[in-house]
Amino acid sequence: xxxxxxxxxxxxxxxxxxxxxxxxxxxxxxxxxxxxxxxxxxxxxxxxxxxxxxxxxxxxxxxxxxxxxxxxxxxxxxxxxxxxxxxxxxxxxxxxxxxxxxxxxxxxxxxxxxxxxxxxxxxxxxxxxxxxxxxxxxxxxxxxxxxxxxxxxxxxxxxxxxxxxxxxxxxxxxxxxxxxxxxxxxxxxxxxxxxxxxxxxxxxxxxxxxxxxxxxxxxxxxxxxxxxxxxxxxxxxxxxxxxxxxxxxxxxxxxxxxxxxxxxxxxxxxxxxxxxxxxxxxxxxxxxxxxxxxxxxxxxxxxxxxxxxxxxxxxxxx
Amino acid sequence: xxxxxxxxxxxxxxxxxxxxxxxxxxxxxxxxxxxxxxxxxxxxxxxxxxxxxxxxxxxxxxxxxxxxxxxxxxxxxxxxxxxxxxxxxxxxxxxxxxxxxxxxxxxxxxxxxxxxxxxxxxxxxxxxxxxxxxxxxxxxxxxxxxxxxxxxxxxxxxxxxxxxxxxxxxxxxxxxxxxxxxxxxxxxxxxxxxxxxxxxxxxxxxxxxxxxxxxxxxxxxxxxxxxxxxxxxxxxxxxxxxxxxxxxxxxxxxxxxxxxxxxxxxxxxxxxxxxxxxxxxxxxxxxxxxxxxxxxxxxxxxxxxxxxxxxxxxxxxxxxxxxxxxxxxxxxxxxxxxxxxxxxxxxxxxxxxxxxxxxxxxxxxxxxxxxxxxxxxxxxxxxxxxxxxxxxxxxxxxxxxxxxxxxxxxxxxxxxxxxxxxxxxxxxxxxxxxxxxxxxxxxxxxxxxxxxxxxxxxxxxxxxxxxxxxxxxxxxxxxxxxxxxxxxxxxxxxxxxxxxxxxxxxxxxxxxxxxxxxxxxxxxxxxxx
Numbered sequence: 001x002x003x004x005x006x007x008x009x010x011x012x013x014x015x016x017x018x019x020x021x022x023x024x025x026x027x028x029x030x031x032x033x034x035x036x037x038x039x040x041x042x043x044x045x046x047x048x049x050x051x052x053x054x055x056x057x058x059x060x061x062x063x064x065x066x067x068x069x070x071x072x073x074x075x076x077x078x079x080x081x082x083x084x085x086x087x088x089x090x091x092x093x094x095x096x097x098x099x100x101x102x103x104x105x106x107x108x109x110x111x112x113x114x115x116x117x118x119x120x121x122x123x124x125x126x127x128x129x130x131x132x133x134x135x136x137x138x139x140x141x142x143x144x145x146x147x148x149x150x151x152x153x154x155x156x157x158x159x160x161x162x163x164x165x166x167x168x169x170x171x172x173x174x175x176x177x178x179x180x181x182x183x184x185x186x187x188x189x190x191x192x193x194x195x196x197x198x199x200x201x202x203x204x205x206x207x208x209x210x211x212x213x214x215x216x217x218x219x220x221x222x223x224x225x226x227x228x229x230x231x232x233x234x235x236x237x238x239x240x241x242x243x244x245x246x247x248x249x250x251x252x253x254x255x256x257x258x259x260x261x262x263x264x265x266x267x268x269x270x271x272x273x274x275x276x277x278x279x280x281x282x283x284x285x286x287x288x289x290x291x292x293x294x295x296x297x298x299x300x301x302x303x304x305x306x307x308x309x310x311x312x313x314x315x316x317x318x
Numbered sequence: 319x320x321x322x323x324x325x326x327x328x329x330x331x332x333x334x335x336x337x338x339x340x341x342x343x344x345x346x347x348x349x350x351x352x353x354x355x356x357x358x359x360x361x362x363x364x365x366x367x368x369x370x371x372x373x374x375x376x377x378x379x380x381x382x383x384x385x386x387x388x389x390x391x392x393x394x395x396x397x398x399x400x401x402x403x404x405x406x407x408x409x410x411x412x413x414x415x416x417x418x419x420x421x422x423x424x425x426x427x428x429x430x431x432x433x434x435x436x437x438x439x440x441x442x443x444x445x446x447x448x449x450x451x452x453x454x455x456x457x458x459x460x461x462x463x464x465x466x467x468x469x470x471x472x473x474x475x476x477x478x479x480x481x482x483x484x485x486x487x488x489x490x491x492x493x494x495x496x497x498x499x500x501x502x503x504x505x506x507x508x509x510x511x512x513x514x515x516x517x518x519x520x521x522x523x524x525x526x527x528x529x530x531x532x533x534x535x536x537x538x539x540x541x542x543x544x545x546x547x548x549x550x551x552x553x554x555x556x557x558x559x560x561x562x563x564x565x566x567x568x569x570x571x572x573x574x575x576x577x578x579x580x581x582x583x584x585x586x587x588x589x590x591x592x593x594x595x596x597x598x599x600x601x602x603x604x605x606x607x608x609x610x611x612x613x614x615x616x617x618x619x620x621x622x623x624x625x626x627x628x629x630x631x632x633x634x635x636x637x638x639x640x641x642x643x644x645x646x647x648x649x650x651x652x653x654x655x656x657x658x659x660x661x662x663x664x665x666x667x668x669x670x671x672x673x674x675x676x677x678x679x680x681x682x683x684x685x686x687x688x689x690x691x692x693x694x695x696x697x698x699x700x701x702x703x704x705x706x707x708x709x710x711x712x713x714x715x716x717x718x719x720x721x722x723x724x725x726x727x728x729x730x731x732x733x734x735x736x737x738x739x740x741x742x743x744x745x746x747x748x749x750x751x752x753x754x755x756x757x758x759x760x761x762x763x764x765x766x767x768x769x770x771x772x773x774x775x776x777x778x779x780x781x782x783x784x785x786x787x788x789x790x791x792x793x794x795x796x797x798x799x800x801x802x803x804x805x806x807x808x809x810x811x812x813x814x815x816x817x818x819x820x821x822x823x824x825x826x827x828x829x830x831x832x833x834x835x836x837x838x839x840x841x842x843x844x845x846x847x
Contacts, residue, residue, distance in 0.1 A: 038358060040728035088505070166557065166560030170522055
């Protein structure tokens, strides 16, 4: 097991290196840079080439690409992401601010999704083709068909029209004021959680149906084993593996991918930071964010692999 | 009978007087407003975005300001300077400063600070960027002969110098700090303004609290303000509708205005104004057949701006048909005079017939195709682009739209590969020198995306700039306008933007102007219960 873990950890290094090269090059290929975004987009009458050249020099954008890449990589080696090209603030500070919010939304949404998806999926499988199954299927298909941001917009409109109330506009950490915190974050968590719950429910239902048709389940039933025991001890352990993968991957995605939902609920999260970094052509910040999300995906993937190996001893790295 | 009329008039007068009396400013409260953009740094001398002005301007003062009650947004009013005078030759401006003005650190503001701030803007030291340096080329020197006197010496008389000092970006900084580190103000806030800095949570909000030692006694009225960064328009509208915010200072769409009025009734007050922002059409003179003035004139003649205004103002933030100056401001062209210019005629059929004739004369065949480059921003680029393409189709032109991502757009324009493209201009004050600079020859202005040289136009610009008599200046501006929009049709003006500010009826002491960069010091703003 230890060797398996070590090999999985080592496999992350070339992946991260590949991501680093790719994002560095992609950003340089797309037109425009941070200086243009800063000085040419506001409709100003006076645009000074001299000022733009000065700013490019200050940011090191006048240096050859290999030099820029080298200095970025040496920073990464020291876990120093540098300064944001747009705000000149340390990137760790920019990310730290948003990370708490994004992590909380991701945890809340994933919890909602998991708590609903697993029982609903099992229930639909066990009661296949009954009205319960149909109801769960309608619920999950509606969840798949409804974009989270649209559901979020509807939620806000409903709260405005019915209760003449909108969630707080500014993030308050949970430990400062739990009520304000939940009043702001529960809605995006519900909007996003519903969609992921729908994905999980469908996956849970289909894998459970598959497992329930296996010989060993039939044998257990024939032995007269109690259904609840068959489901929890024998079926769930095997059926949950793909669901675990889906939910974990979505958890990783939620950290940086909630762009539109964050916009709708005005959340100061990593998704919005991502969009702003790209629209400002803030190379250093975008690179750091991509590396952060990639690392997070790899870690989640790694944890899932370990969980797989633990849940199913047949799985081993060769 | 006469006494009865007098008595009724007195009663009516008393009735009307009561609400006026009831509207005297009230102290207290926190003003909350969404800001659709966030400042990259805190340095007004360096940045160009309203995202800096809205949350940061309340911490500072400028030498002069625009009169906060002037709807045209052009009338100079004292700020840190309580008075000023101009020498007979029009080349020396002397400003007397208020005494007893304190920075937020308790030190006194003097002429030394004004000089250091303007020196940073006009003559920045090596390695320091100043965005507005180009606006002050007329300034020869800034002097501080006495602690409360500042003198600006100009190279020649200028009709726009006072207006250029009204820039809301020209915060007065502390000289000692600038001497130690000219970049200090990029990351710190310390001014003389009506509010002192409390916190800036990146991506979230800026908070300011009342400056108890503010030099303008009795102000500000608010206890503080909270500027919340909010990119999404629907979220901003929801914040105002849900009464979490009282105002958004940039502007909403007509649709949002209608929704808010319907939902909030008399709890919402709407102020509207022509907006000193406009989408222009840059016609690349280096591309054939656009080097021919007849073709360019045909492009402007094809646009029925009056009908376009009626239709588009219902869905987009555009409305006024305008020349080179915003309607309702001192140098604006009266509508009847404007209607004499090509593209502004009242009879659209006559205009289109002339456009077709000119195209034919220039050898442009029916169905001629070209590409119109547009910026990937929905409001108002998209509706205006669609409208123009439809208008050009009516004179036999077949236009394809190519939409470019916003951040890369101006980089594309600077490459000069476009044929016809949308261009954009937005000013902090309506002033001919600022608004007409765009149209100067590309050798003088690198932001001229028509890529033409027109020495006649350049001469007219310089002449009006140095004219200190407003009537004489107006005449030259008319000549300039006729040349740029009609005779040469170097650039096309679309429709002036229209600024719509629906705000809580509890908010008072704020007047809309044509610029969303003005009137954000918040010293005159107050909230009723």
